[in-house]
Amino acid sequence: MAEKPGSMIRAGLWLRDEVGLDGKFTKAELRAAFPDVAQIDRRVRDLRDRGWQIDTNRQDPSLNADEQRLVKIGAPVWLPGQSKAPKEKASLTDTQRNKVMLDDGFLCRSCGIGAGEPYADGGQDAQLDVARRKVLMPDGTTQMQLVTECNRCRVGSGGRTADLAGVIGTLEKLSALELEVFAGWLEADRREPSPMERLWGEYRTLPGDARSAVQDAIDGMSK
DSSP states (O other): OOOOOOHHHHHHHHIIIIIOTTOEEEHHHHHHHOTTOTTHHHHHHHHHTTTOEEEOTTTOTTSOTTEEEEEEOOSOTTSTTOSSOOGGGOOOOHHHHHHHHHHTTTBOTTTOOBTTOOOTTOSSOOOEEEEEEEEEOTTSOEEEEEEEEEHHHHHTOTTOEEEHHHHHHHHTTSOHHHHHHHHHHHHHTOOOOOHHHHHHHHHHTSOHHHHHHHHHHHHHHHO
16 A cells, blocks of 8 residues: 655645646645645644745735635655755754844845835835845855845845945945945945935835926926
């Protein structure tokens, strides 16, 4: 008699065959499909550490609170040797997660939003988690390092590589004054935009007709 596959493998096959790519499912449907598995939700989450992308309404606001969507099928965990998570994908402890967030000031390092803060365009308030980011080192090697990201930024950052070598290379080209200014930003962990930069940012949010009105205003001031 063949040995019954593990619950994570069964969950992966169910998602592949029954839900399908871009298909939606609910926790109730998942639990109904595996009534003999007490923690089937956790087994589905384990698939994410093996390259699967399964979005909730945190990542996809079009989903209802009880829905999830299969966006990407990762490692074929039903094949021999494919069900083991990569070492760099090992689950973080609460202590490790809290330390990363503390080091990052409990802010998303991609957009700067804090936990529980509303997004400018509305929707759910921001939720923070710890992501793994590939970093290109000065010696040409790459490392996986931990960084705090909000639920929105994390969705689009899966293939992102942080270029530490490029940052350091650019720093070496700065003048003494520019380096002093940059060091001040590092110490404060923030950079206040100048009035001109704020004005430019506000201008860029205007609709086309309003931007044309700004151009007309500038033409009138130049006469």
